Amino acid sequence: MIIKWRPEYSCYDKTIDEQHKQLIDMINEMYTLSLYDDHIDRYDSIVEVFSRLKDYAVYHFSHEEKMFTEHDYDSFNTKLQILEHKGFVNKIASIDLYEVDENQNETISNVLDFLSKWLEHHILEVDKKFGEFLIAKYEK
Numbered sequence: 411m412i413i414k415w416r417p418e419y420s421c422y423d424k425t426i427d428e429q430h431k432q433l434i435d436m437i438n439e440m441y442t443l444s445l446y447d448d449h450i451d452r453y454d455s456i457v458e459v460f461s462r463l464k465d466y467a468v469y470h471f472s473h474e475e476k477m478f479t480e481h482d483y484d485s486f487n488t489k490l491q492i493l494e495h496k497g498f499v500n501k502i503a504s505i506d507l508y509e510v511d512e513n514q515n516e517t518i519s520n521v522l523d524f525l526s527k528w529l530e531h532h533i534l535e536v537d538k539k540f541g542e543f544l545i546a547k548y549e550k
């Protein structure tokens with residue numbers, strides 16, 4: 411299902427919100443590719459979007475991690491976030507592209523299910539907490 415940006419996704423930081431929107435766009439792009447039922451091989455496009463998403467997630471996480479240091483986020487939540495980021499990157503790296511090629515639609519729908527649930531959790535539970543911390547700290 412296409413993920414639509416909702417106001418409740420806001421983490422009260424413009425840059426973080428923008429980056430989450432980019433991630434959502436890429437997940438939606440992958441979803442759109444999975445919808446075709448015409449037996450055309452879309453392996454190359456899938457791998458391309460997937461690799462773009464992976465690179466962008468790494469960039470986004472490093473941006474967030476820099477912010478934790480800059481704003482002196484507490485070490486417990488910082489560690490928790492870094493662990494979650496690593497977990498995500500490892501999961502993405504462990505996806506077997508051979509499997510994607512062999513069984514495109516099913517594998518992609520499993521991957522999408524993971525990505526959309528993870529992003530929802532990342533935005534609504536984890537990053538939002540950081541946004542609330544920023545508001546409390548700077549009353550912005």
Ligand SMILES: [Fe+2]
Binds near residue numbers: 426537
């Ligand atoms: Fe994030």
